[in-house]
Amino acid sequence: MIFMEKRFVYADNAATTRVYQEVAAEMLPYLTEHYGNPSSLHFMGQQAKKALESARERTASVLGALPEEIYFTSCGTESDNWAIRGASAVYAKFNKIEKPHIITTAIEHHAVLHTFEALKASGYEVTYIGVDKDGIVSPESVAAAIKDNTCLVAIMYASNEVGTIEPIADIVKAVKSIRNIPFLTDAVQAVGNIPVNVKELGVDMLSFSGHKIHAPKGVGGLYIKKGVRLKNFIEGGGQEKGKRSGTEGLANIIAMAKAMEISRDRMPERASLEKKRDKLIAGITSIPDTYLTGHPTKRLPGNASFVFKGIEGESLLFLLSAAGICGSTGSACSSASLEPSHVLTSLGLPVEICHGSLRLTIDYDTTDEDIDYIIENVKRVVERLREMSPIY
Amino acid sequence: MEYSEKVMDHFMNPRNCGVLSDANAVGEVGNAKCGDIMKIYMKIENDIIKDIKFQTFGCCAAIATSSMATELIKGKPISDALNLTNKAVVEALDGLPPVKIHCSVLAEEAIKAALANYFRSIGNNEEADKLDASCDGCCEHCDCGKH
Structure with missing residues (x-):
């Protein structure tokens, strides 16, 4: 057998991806020239604010969302943590549920599973839905798990490990036919790889990440449907409409918007x-x-x-x-x-x-x-x- | 997982890997559920380990510790093999990550299991029983009843 010459083959794109040249080029000026703080009143700040809101519009457009429904975070894990904790807390309070129940699957990413475990330790009731041999979650099994005290359902869009794509739209329908329970999909592996449209999915929240789609590490986002309420995640200077404080990682956010457009165009x-x-x-x-x-x-x-x-x-x-x-x-x-x-x-x-x-x-x-x-x-x-x- | 150069060398180029068809001492420890199994074959003559081979199902550290452990006792008297500790194997490999120390324990126990098999074959049940009494390198997944 004649062996091929040694090559370098990166086949770990579900772990992280190469930042596209075009993405790096677009973000660079926001590190070295347009470095203003979007919260500053002077022209540098206003310029940065404009770029931030433009990135929000671009991101929203790719996902089929409204710009005001997009919140920037530091990573997919943060988005998942915030969505699960924030939405279940508000729903439980509003509906006067003393012991909240939350539902997810047995195959979620640790960002979801470990958040569930932490909430369980703090008194929540949790249900982990099983999957079939191919990793598919059945809408019926999710619907069957819903109880009077259920405050949140979190089902991943696509598996980071085995790549299975879940029937999210059908699962959302099955859940919503029972009650309007907040629904999160962790779409970190789906966004950029398959067409994702929040309206078609019908989800309340959708988390995504920059570095899985050829933007840098350290940036993510959360789609929150208009009208869905979440407890604030980080208190501080009031960025992201007061819900997620902390100076925006502008260059990274712009990079993620660009990467989302490229991945849409390459679909x-x-x-x-x-x-x-x-x-x-x-x-x-x-x-x-x-x-x-x-x-x-x-x-x-x-x-x-x-x-x-x-x-x-x-x-x-x-x-x-x-x-x-x-x-x-x-x-x-x-x-x-x-x-x-x-x-x-x-x-x-x-x-x-x-x-x-x-x-x-x-x-x-x-x-x-x-x-x-x-x-x-x-x-x-x-x-x-x-x-x-x-x-x- | 960060491994020393020695570990990587023994993993990439394992010494004494294979089966010994004329072995008179064979020991196997571990459990497929735990993710590592080591099998040691020895040819013992006049209390000397004339030849030794191993087969290992496991991670880099499991393969490297098997390789190093067999190197350390090849051609040596049985007494040296009985005194071989997992610590000596770890030191010879310039260290192992903490979560991988159990691999070196497995290597030590595989050698002792082979020696127990040898002692029993020559009718020295007392020595064999002593060796059998120690844990055979299995983990909590196994049902050996020693945990």
Whole structure:
């Protein structure tokens, strides 16, 4: 077998992305020239304020929202924390609910799950909805979990680990047919990767992040539907209509707006990205005892995730890294807790095989040669680790 | 996860990896549910470990500790192997991240399990029982009843 020349292949775009040149170019003047504080009254401040509101309009336009429905935060995690805590608190107070009940799924990102756990510790009642083998949440199961004291439902739009896209619009309908309970979708992995329109989804809140869509780290946002009330998250100088104080990270916010526009404009390229993803999936699942995780078709266009029998994910990842390939694993050994990914075990996979997981997340810039190179190296590395394994 | 150069070297180029067809001492510890299993094969002659091989299912640290542990006792008398501690393996690797220390424990226990198997095969049950009494490197997922 002739091995291809060593390349660098970044296939961890669900972790973070490269900042696009155009994005960096657009944000740079707001660091070095137009550095005014949007709260300042002088012309520098007013210029900054104008740029901030323009970024808000651009962001809103991509998401199908009104500008006043967009709030900027520091990251997706902050948006999730704020939405869950803020909306459930107001709803509980307004409806005089003493012990609030909140609902989410077993496969959420830790930003949601750990917030739920913290609220549980403070006296909330929580329900975690299970998923089917492909990671799909059924609208009926969410509706069935609603109780008289339910104050919030939070369901992710697309899984960061296995890429499954949830039927959010249907779940929202099922929830709202019972009562107008605040509904959050964590769309951090969906925005920029698939078309997202808040009105079509019918959600009350939607969280998103800059660095997952080719903007810098340190900026995120939360869509809050007009009329939905949230407790303030950070008190201070009254920025973001007093709801989320702290001087706005203007350059980052402008970068995120630009990145959202670029990803919207590149949406037609999605079909070719899906084709590359499917080639990657076909190549890797041709390895014996290897399985795709997540839904075969209702999945993010760049997500290809797998489990391999008889090997461990961290070893797999380091050997791929030595070959210039960046991926990710939900293996226990890669985490401080030494527990395998809660997402993989929620799909009903045996714990043993969850240790051998690999997530590859490609993007528009991944070439066909990159795909061939990944397939060749995953085959080689899996074979090598299986030779070393006493259980394969 | 940040590993020392030595760990990465032993992970990328493991020493003594494979199966020993004429082994007279074989030990396996760990549990697939925990994510690491080590199997040690030894060929013991006149109380000397003439040859040693390992097979490991596990992370970089599990593979590196297996490799280093086998290096440390290859060609050495059984007494050296009995005295091998996980600490010595960690030191020889220039350290391990705290969450990975259990991998070195697993390596020590795999060697002791192989030695127990050897002692039993030569009728030295007393020595074998002593070795068996220690934990076999499993974790809370297992059902060995020692926790």
